[in-house]
Amino acid sequence: MSDVSELLTWFQASGGSLDSSVGFTEFPGCGRGAVALEDIPKGHVLFKIPREILLSTDTSTLPRRIGLDRWREAKMHIGWVGIILCMMWETAQGPSSIWSKYLESLPATFDTPMFWSDLELEQLAGTSVVGKLGKADAERDFKGKLLPMVQSRPDLFPLETIPIYYTLGIYHVMGSRILSRSFDVEKDDPEEEPEEDGAPADTSLGSAMDVDGPQDETESPHEGDSEPDDDSEGDEEEPFGVSMVPLADMLNARYGSENAKLFYETDDLRMVSTKSIKAGEQIWNTYGDLPNSELLRRYGHVDMLPLPTGDLGNPGDVVEISADFAVAVLRPDETVTKARIDWWLEQGGDDVVVLESDLEVPEALVSLIRLLRLTSDEWEKAVAKDKVPKPKIDNEILDVVRAIFERRLKEYPTTLADDVALLANETLPLNKRHALIVRIGEKRILERAMQKIESQRVDARKGDSSRKRKTQPEEEAGRMSKTRRH
Template identity: 25%
Template sequence: MSAPLKRHASNDAESNTTKLSTTQSKDKLLNIFIGWLSENGFNVNPKVIVTKEGSCAQYGLVAVEDIDEQEVLFQILRPLLLSPETTVIADVLEKEEDHIQSESGWVSTILALLYEYNNPSSKWRPYLDLVLDFKELDLPMLWARSEREDLLQGTGTNETVEKDLQNIEKEFEMVVLPFIKRHPDLFSKSCEDIELYKRMVAFVMAYSFTEPWSSAQDEEEDEENSGSSQPMIVPLADILNHVAKNNAHLTFENEVLKMVAIRNIRKGEEVFNTYGELSNQHLLHMYGFAEPYPNNHYDTVEIPIKLLVHAAQDVIGYSEDAFSRKKKVLHEMGLYADGVTMVVGIDGILSEEETYQTLKILTMSKEDLDVLEENDGWLEEEDESKEESLNFQHIKLLPDQWKEILSRCAKVTLQQYKDSIEEDSKSLSDCTKLTSRQKYSLYTKYGQKQILHKLTSACLK
């Protein structure tokens, strides 16, 4: 993952690759950081430089010579990772491990970061001085609630952020604050500020990497643990900007982490990592930006299954008893519940099994529902072989009633947005008048609406 101040590569930014600076004398912090990299064995390939010029946003890594596929661009020795194991207060965190457990699993990492951020002599000082700029943190969790509600209506992002904030505040009051107060020799009074803690959470959310468990632990440890490891801060790697079709990848080895070119990179091109196969909603939520339609081929819209169920009621008009029975069956199957969604991507419905099962039950006759209730579970295996693909090309093959329900569901979802797709298109015609928050929120809404219109169109065929 990378920093919230990082952005995707826009068309304008991709063409801006000629003004490369050979000196960084105007940027004292960058010079100090580059010196720190050299002193700490990062072995930065001389074919790349850290710079603002030629980068699509803030700092980035730009090629000053042609780079071949599989070339190592830089490495990070494991002691230089900022984590609960490498911080100065590692012993304290280990000793109090049982007292700083939390649902997020991030507390020890955030406490390590909080301590090092406030430590003038931290060995990560040159890195933190360059990268940890709270003025650049612009994730929705740091926006005013009124602005989130206005800009993100209908996207699902605001609801996710509200849950995050509730969990963060609970975690701070019950776990973090008591720890800080137990160690006044390590943390000043300023660290007791919930707003500072929120920014630390945002920093970890946007900057941190999580090591693949298989490469971090052996098989015995894998069996004993939940399968995920602590997030860690990886200096320099988190400076790389994001694009879905990245040209570099971070590898994890026993002694070092390495950033490796995964395709040829030409002189003047920026080096890009990727945050993963993330929709605009998740990019905005975690990093504070989104990609313009149709650049993000991982974009999705998530529709609550409950909304699909109520769309079926609109189409079919169940009796009260029939509707109650169907909801009960779906609930027992784990489908009619908060957080369960129908995920629709740019090529069709991605949550095929859950959507198929739901539609099957919603259109099931009373007799078949009786049989299903007797079986007390999912549809039998013989039905699974009959499932049709739910991509847009094959939706036309579904029963008409299924298509009516899907179409109704998409239309109801479209009504939840503040503006129409036509109004969004007009606003997008001149993005220069928009703030970054308005622009990225608009990218998110417009992309989702395009997907929903594709779904309604597929149901007409």
């Protein structure tokens, strides 16, 4: 990464404006971030970013040089492959690219699991992280889309530059930059056709963070982090697009700490304080209060904050539970399973349910369990009514839920006690420490959820016993009354 002063010089020379209350510095454990140089009131504009310097498939001239018809024919507009190629090509242009200083400022190495060794990835066994890395999909797009495009245009991609700027390794780096630093930005005019000599900024797919509408709007923001979906072959343009946003991407994020947010205007984007910020405090943007599993996968860090239980961790941690676990516990007939799972998905059910830190049994899981337990007659009636079973909980359902949680917990190769003891070792490598923190957070949720289920069962048994104790004297009194009448 280049010196921040060079980036700021370029930013301001390109039409950007930075308020005197904002500075950039290194924060222990967070890396480079923004700091308040003086007290900042709520609603204060921290900096403005001209739309022309956002880096996207519309602001880069590469798609037009290739030809927009050819670009779309090669499906470069689907997923992130197009913007990755634009970033590679702009990097290859060196100082002649208007983004050269910006691209030099971006990180070239990452602590995300995408770059971990196989041995390190074993530390994430049991979590959902490894299954979401998408490394194979990325390599498929590189070989099937990007490389053929590069090789077909030696006038734009000279042969000698390919092993320098267009390698699989660089493809992964650019993808990680997008995943960790891009924003979803509303198009300036979704109906406007691109012009040959330029186009409105930010009109491709995908993002990592979100942007609100103009400051005076009250509607909900468009949520970010809609990662590439290469299974979608539709050509319909989206009103939002992924863009690399200089300066805005330098703000760090932490659970529940957001005090600034990016808003879009017609000509620029503005980072605005959403709370008052004291001099010396870090200026935080948001990633959406994600669990540690997602923070690690996307950004290469985890949050360790005080929890209500007295432990340290991420209040947003969750555990993902596949529908396969319900099937494995209930063991219904294979034909029955397929028909019912297919119908469940058609009804809008998910194949993965989420157990959150509030430990409430997911209603979707209860409905799925009840669906798999239906008799043939009940199943036919449910299909006729076109409704999945209601998420009604009783002790039998709680038994199944507990068995599912136990089975899910066995996916981790170590116990919670093992992990807690290991985390006390201060000499652990960073990646192993991060993996431990993710595992511990998920295991705590599962174990506490099972404890809560047991408590619910105890309460239910007490209720049954109490009702029986009340019923017995009442029945005895009834018999005595009948005896007296005789």
